[in-house]
Amino acid sequence: VKPVLFLPVVLHLFADKPKINISDLSEGEETNLTCSAPFPCPEAPPEITWWIKKIGGNIIYLKDNITLNTSKNLYLSTLTLTPSSDLHNGTTLQILGNSKVMEGDTLSLNCTVESHPPSSDPVWSFNGTTETFMNQTFAGSFMITNVTKEHAGVYGCTRTYRNETLNASFTISIIRK
Template sequence: MFKMQIISSCTILSMLVFNILCTGNGKEDWIIAFNPPVITAVPGLCALISCNFTYPEAAKPIENVQWLVCKNVQCNKNEKMFKGKVSTQNKIELEEKETETERIKMLEPDLTKNNCSIIMKDIKAEDENEYAFRVVGQGKHKSTYNPTVKIIIQDKPKMGIPSLSEGVEANLTCSAPFPCPETPPEITWWIKTRGENIINLKDDITLITRSLYISTLPLTPTSKMHNATVGCDVSYGNKTISASRTLEVTCEYKYTYLTKFLEKACFFDNC
């Protein structure tokens, strides 16, 4: 039994030593982190991809950095959307023939700051892909592809409407992407009842997260709101996206004990 424990301990020690020799300490590994790993973008606007990275000493000096388009989990090194060569001062210089200089901008050209964040301008539907950041260094420490960041395209806000009953307050929600710090969204609510003009409504809560604006509208439904249209418009400067839904308000019934018959408390078409 004691002999088996010695063998087991030796095996574990050998594996640890082998691991240290192969990877060095933790600082020697490639590390790329995206926050968040999934970005919801709006066509026509920009999108911020927040990225940080480290690379092993053995890879220095770095020759160039690249952003690649990945399709079906495959990252094609020949399909670059950005390529920048690295100067002797560790600064990124654009290689204009191989990069979309008008659309892609790296926020930090100094590699020593380990910031690989970029702004993508004029987002299009075909930009809905996964993307990888690649560092090309020296010797066997050439590059890294994983992990990837994903861009999802959304061309209208998302509305959340719970079941509505006359006289019972409910919260309606409208969420909109916040992909571009240059153009924070503004959300406007409106409602159009049957035969009446559009009325603008004021929300009660707007929650701002790293990538979303969520507006909450408290609403106490009335009989006139059945089959009304409620909508939210989200403005990003000159760009506006909209969504609307039809309200369905259920009837409330009450018993009048003096007359001993069922009396309707609302007068909808479907009551």
């Protein structure tokens, strides 16, 4: 019979999480993303992986343009890249609002696009005709108070982003009281 040997094992778990430093991003302008992770045990440095989720959900692991450094028990990984909306979800323009509005109520539409640098101010149209709206517009929003059946139709919004024209339309129905 062989004797059984028990050795005490001490395991230290550290709750420190990695931190990512992201400067302002502008499409087409090179920038750096830095991930810093603590590593109190030099024999086992952390493993940092950079990836991007593309349109359609495909994940691409990035291996180029990465710089690794260590500093005071920190492991630093810096990714240099040029942001592009084509790599992420593209630049999509949309009009938000209620498609059915009661007669006499307020019609409120918002023409949105996530972009940096910002897109142009919106140009609104009604049933295919560009209108000079006398109603309140602010930061992509459009409002008509006391709507009537004449306000039913297709509202369009056009914005320009990096020399590309973006369009969206939204059909409004007016419900009689």
